[in-house]
Amino acid sequence: MKVTVRVTLKQGVLDPQGKAIQHALGSLGFDGIDNVRQGKVIELDLADGTSESDIIDMCEKLLANPVIEDYIIDMEAA
Amino acid sequence: MKVTVRVTLKQGVLDPQGKAIQHALGSLGFDGIDNVRQGKVIELDLADGTSESDIIDMCEKLLANPVIEDYIIDMEAA
Numbered sequence: 310m311k312v313t314v315r316v317t318l319k320q321g322v323l324d325p326q327g328k329a330i331q332h333a334l335g336s337l338g339f340d341g342i343d344n345v346r347q348g349k350v351i352e353l354d355l356a357d358g359t360s361e362s363d364i365i366d367m368c369e370k371l372l373a374n375p376v377i378e379d380y381i382i383d384m385e386a387a
Numbered sequence: 388m389k390v391t392v393r394v395t396l397k398q399g400v401l402d403p404q405g406k407a408i409q410h411a412l413g414s415l416g417f418d419g420i421d422n423v424r425q426g427k428v429i430e431l432d433l434a435d436g437t438s439e440s441d442i443i444d445m446c447e448k449l450l451a452n453p454v455i456e457d458y459i460i461d462m463e464a465a
Contacts, residue, residue, distance in 0.1 A: 315428055317428070317430070327429075330449065334449060337448055339444075339445055340434070341433055341437060342431065342432070342433060343432035343434070345430065345431050349425060349427050350393055350428045351405075351423060351424070351425050352405075352423065352424045352425075354420070354421035355419055355421065356419025356421070366417075367415075371408065371411055371412060371415060372408070
């Protein structure tokens, strides 16, 4: 079973890495970049039948920092 | 216009960060973790009408390392 977890910084949390990308794109001559935010994506190959509550547990305990990060879980059928 | 770019390591490229997550999940007592890979996701706020070829350019020049990474561009209407 493939599960994709997307972890992004919460709205309002400063994202220096995103700002750096934004400035770098500007320096490369790309115009009209209003905002950039960077997050991470984790692709998990789990045993079939792993429950969603287990996956939420993984996110809360390891994959994301719930104080400053949001996560979106996307479960695909095998 | 919101554009999301997902950058992942190509199949076959070693992913030590993913392996570290896999082992950490095992240590936390989660079973049945077959494989983990980590990538990044970049959310761009671009001027309306930015062409897809410009976005591909951004990926090739800055956002991804095309030698070892794949990228998927997801353009949403504003």
